[in-house]
Amino acid sequence: MTDTQARGAGGVQSVDRAFELLELVADVGGEATLSQLAEASGLPQPTIHRLLRALILGGYIRQQPSRRYSLGPRLIRLGETAGKVVGASARPHLTQLRDLTGETSNMAVLDGDQVVYVAQVLSPHAMRMFTEIGERVDLHCTAVGKAVLATLSPAETDRILSRITMSPRTIHTITDPAVIREEIEFIREQGYAVDDGEQEIGVRCFAVAIPNAHTPAALSVSGPQARVAGLDMDIIIPLLQETAARLGRDLSAAN
Structure with missing residues (x-):
C-alpha cells in the first residue's frame, strides 16, 4: 500500500469511527460520557476524544457543562x-x-x-x-x-x-x-x-x-x-x- 493509499484508508476509518460515535450517542438517548463511549466502542479514549473534537467543531456534537457529550444542532x-x-x-x-x-x-x-x-x-x-x-x-x-x-x-x-x-x-x-x-x-x-x-x-x-x-x-x-x-x-x-x-x-x- 502506498503512503497515499494508507492515508486514504486511515481517513475512511476515521469517518467510520466518527459515525459510529454518533450512533452510540443516539443509542443511549442522545447524551453520553467519554467512558461510556469507550466501553461501547472499544476505542481508546484519546482516539475518541480526537474524533469528538472534530465533531464538535462541525456542530454535530456538543459538550455539556457536565462534560457529557450530546448530539449537536447541525444534525x-x-x-x-x-x-x-x-x-x-x-x-x-x-x-x-x-x-x-x-x-x-x-x-x-x-x-x-x-x-x-x-x-x-x-x-x-x-x-x-x-x-x-x-x-x-x-x-x-x-x-x-x-x-x-x-x-x-x-x-x-x-x-x-x-x-x-x-x-x-x-x-x-x-x-x-x-x-x-x-x-x-x-x-x-x-x-x-x-x-x-x-x-x-x-x-x-x-x-x-x-x-x-x-x-x-x-x-x-x-x-x-x-x-x-x-x-x-x-x-x-x-x-x-x-x-x-x-x-x-x-x-x-x-x-
Missing part, C-alpha cells in the same frame, strides 16, 4: 432532510396500502427512545386518525413502536426499556416492563404488532417492521377501532408485510 437539518427523502420514497407504497385497506397508512423510524413519523397517506374517510409527519410517539404504547422494538436484540430492548418512562396514555396502556417484554417476544414470533387503544382511546393500529432498513422502522395502518376491527387479519397482515418488504428493498437499493 437537526440533516435529519429533517433525510426524513423528507425517505418519506418521498415511502409515499407510493403507503398510497397503495391506503387504497387497499381504506385506512390511514404510516411509516415511522426509531429516533432515540421514541419513533418519529416520516410519511403518511390519509384515509379517505371523514373519521380517521390524525398523526402529523414529524410527530414523535412512545415505543411502549404504539404498534409502530412495539414493531420497532421487536427488531432489536433483547439486550438493546432492555436498555431502552430501562431508560424510558412507561407512562399510561389510556387505561389500556402497558406500563409493566415485564409485560411489555412478553409482548415484544410475542411480536417477534407472530410478525406484527397491535395497538388496541393503548395510545389513544378508540384508535386501533396494526404495524410490521420494515426489513433491511438501516434505521429500525415500521409500517402501519390505523383508524377508528370499530372500523379497523372489521378488517380481515388474514388479508391485512400479509398485505402489510408484503408492502414493508417492497419498501425495504427500495430503501436498500437507494443506498
Whole structure:
C-alpha cells in the first residue's frame, strides 16, 4: 500500500469511527460520557476524544457543562432532510396500502427512545386518525413502536426499556416492563404488532417492521377501532408485510 493509499484508508476509518460515535450517542438517548463511549466502542479514549473534537467543531456534537457529550444542532437539518427523502420514497407504497385497506397508512423510524413519523397517506374517510409527519410517539404504547422494538436484540430492548418512562396514555396502556417484554417476544414470533387503544382511546393500529432498513422502522395502518376491527387479519397482515418488504428493498437499493 502506498503512503497515499494508507492515508486514504486511515481517513475512511476515521469517518467510520466518527459515525459510529454518533450512533452510540443516539443509542443511549442522545447524551453520553467519554467512558461510556469507550466501553461501547472499544476505542481508546484519546482516539475518541480526537474524533469528538472534530465533531464538535462541525456542530454535530456538543459538550455539556457536565462534560457529557450530546448530539449537536447541525444534525437537526440533516435529519429533517433525510426524513423528507425517505418519506418521498415511502409515499407510493403507503398510497397503495391506503387504497387497499381504506385506512390511514404510516411509516415511522426509531429516533432515540421514541419513533418519529416520516410519511403518511390519509384515509379517505371523514373519521380517521390524525398523526402529523414529524410527530414523535412512545415505543411502549404504539404498534409502530412495539414493531420497532421487536427488531432489536433483547439486550438493546432492555436498555431502552430501562431508560424510558412507561407512562399510561389510556387505561389500556402497558406500563409493566415485564409485560411489555412478553409482548415484544410475542411480536417477534407472530410478525406484527397491535395497538388496541393503548395510545389513544378508540384508535386501533396494526404495524410490521420494515426489513433491511438501516434505521429500525415500521409500517402501519390505523383508524377508528370499530372500523379497523372489521378488517380481515388474514388479508391485512400479509398485505402489510408484503408492502414493508417492497419498501425495504427500495430503501436498500437507494443506498
